[in-house]
Amino acid sequence: MSRAFPFIRPPADVVIAGPWSYAVADGTEELPRELPDWDYDSVLSIRRPVQIDGLRARRLSGLAEDAEVDFTVRWASRSSALRGRAWRAEVPARDGIEIDIEFDLDGDELGGVLDLDTVLTLRRSTEGASPAAACRPGSVLWNEKFSIVLQGDAVLFPLAIADFHYLPYPTKASWYLEIGEDLDAAALGSILLLANERREVVVNALAAAGAPSVADRRVLSALRTDVQRALIERALTHEDFADDVDYPTGSLGAVLTAVLRMTFPAFSLEALRRERLSEPALFTSRVQDATDLLAAP
Known part of the structure; x- marks a missing residue:
């Protein structure tokens, strides 16, 4: 069952996200759903290309063109219960914006299942917005979750x-x-x-x-x-x-x-x-x- 939001959200195609990838010894590889060779001493260097229609996202959300919108990646480790913001960028009011997401995650904070939540959020609304538009900072206009199993069946603690x-x-x-x-x-x-x-x-x-x-x-x-x-x-x-x-x-x-x-x-x-x-x-x-x-x- 789909979730009903109390405000207008733009169609999903305002964000076209490429595949997740991560750094390996000889370049990069697509990030799989499982990383059985991962360990606590490793660092995950993660990358992803994204194209965003910042102007269209605002208009189809009922927001004014000068509304402040952010694009963010949040991470959460289910075994350690640690979480945080891995990366953030402001989204200007124009279409076809190409962004390269790049961040590193230290292995000593991870384990079990790693969730990467990519979100387009409202940081600040401005005058001229529709009454049906999002108005609270942090309102999610678009989001997508990607989960990775680290270590497969290995233990989740030191x-x-x-x-x-x-x-x-x-x-x-x-x-x-x-x-x-x-x-x-x-x-x-x-x-x-x-x-x-x-x-x-x-x-x-x-x-x-x-x-x-x-x-x-x-x-x-x-x-x-x-x-x-x-x-x-x-x-x-x-x-x-x-x-x-x-x-x-x-x-x-x-x-x-x-x-x-x-x-x-x-x-x-x-x-x-x-x-x-x-x-x-x-x-x-x-x-x-x-x-x-x-x-x-």
Whole structure:
């Protein structure tokens, strides 16, 4: 079902956007929907050619010709809960404007699914606009979203391989997710996945996460479900956590909120807490269902 806007929007063809591309060693390549070889130490250098009819967009939106309009690219990482503005340009009141979008994204802020939202927005309306035209700054006149899966089935947080014999964890355990207590602290500094080097099947699956075999996918599926379970349980057991608090962007609290909403959008925080206490087996099965544990690759 299409969304109804409370103001006039121009037709989609006022923006003709070319394909996304990214820099590689010998030039550029079209940006795929998945980047299995991506890692946290990499920088994504992203490019895109765009043609905009700035005058026609204003006229067909009911805006005056001197209205101030911006063209912006916003990014958001679903695993880290970080987001920001990657690029912005003012759109002059003339047609056939050719623009080259260019920006870099640091890998240490990304992970999981990266969303790129391209938007044409009103920055300031002026006199002479139609009563049906957008009037609030930030009103979206045109938009398009592109999503990229980073790492495929790889883990979504910093990872370390260690011998659990020398750590305060069970020696035969396969992994352990360390989660901090400070909900306002940066998530990437508060969450660490430790994999036990004694469990070769796990270490090998993590090493092959960019191009996993069927067996590797099974291991990674179990790992991802358990990581998600651990994050959810930290949210449910942390006495200070609340899902209606506006935690700082990129914080541990923001990540826990995002994971809860993504996994259980139809359940309230209190309902999940009650079920975990009264029906722990059912709660565990619900997490498995929500994360599609061991689904066929």
